[in-house]
Amino acid sequence: MSIITAASRPSVFRGLDYFEEKKVLSWSQIDDFKYEGYVSGSGKEPYFVTIDIEHPKRSVCNCPHAKGTRRVCKHKVALFFTVFPKEAEDFRKAIEEEKRRKEEEEEQLYDDIENYVNGLSVEQLRIQLINFMIELEEQDDDLWE
Numbered sequence: 001m002s003i004i005t006a007a008s009r010p011s012v013f014r015g016l017d018y019f020e021e022k023k024v025l026s027w028s029q030i031d032d033f034k035y036e037g038y039v040s041g042s043g044k045e046p047y048f049v050t051i052d053i054e055h056p057k058r059s060v061c062n063c064p065h066a067k068g069t070r071r072v073c074k075h076k077v078a079l080f081f082t083v084f085p086k087e088a089e090d091f092r093k094a095i096e097e098e099k100r101r102k103e104e105e106e107e108q109l110y111d112d113i114e115n116y117v118n119g120l121s122v123e124q125l126r127i128q129l130i131n132f133m134i135e136l137e138e139q140d141d142d143l144w145e
């Protein structure tokens with residue numbers, strides 16, 4: 001488990017924003033696995049954050065979201081990305097790759113549908129349309145049951 005996989009998806013994205021907006025004001029290394037730093041957030045004072053990259057759940061932040069819990073908040077993620085910028089780059093690349101793949105899949109799906117419909121005769125189209133409309137009608141009914 002890493003800081004990234006221990007955090008919720010929204011926290012990772014917000015943490016990436018914080019990293020890019022340079023909200024980590026200062027940081028230092030404590031030992032082989034621990035880092036601490038100050039991260040500015042929505043509160044007046046910056047939050048004091050400690051991350052443990054070996055045991056992400058032992059990381060600490062005094063923001064309202066994470067205080068007293070084992071939750072990995074955006075401040076911990078921001079500190080992690082600041083200490084390891086390569087991780088931020090890899091994460092961003094993975095997100096872009098995922099987006100590209102999804103777009104390709106969608107395009108492929110549209111092509112497949114278009115090819116399928118273009119290959120149907122008028123009679124087949126009539127039958128498919130009737131079936132489709134009946135299915136749609138039944139789906140609406142299901143909502144009321």
Ligand SMILES: [Zn+2]
Nearest residue numbers: 061063073075
């Ligand atoms: Zn926090």
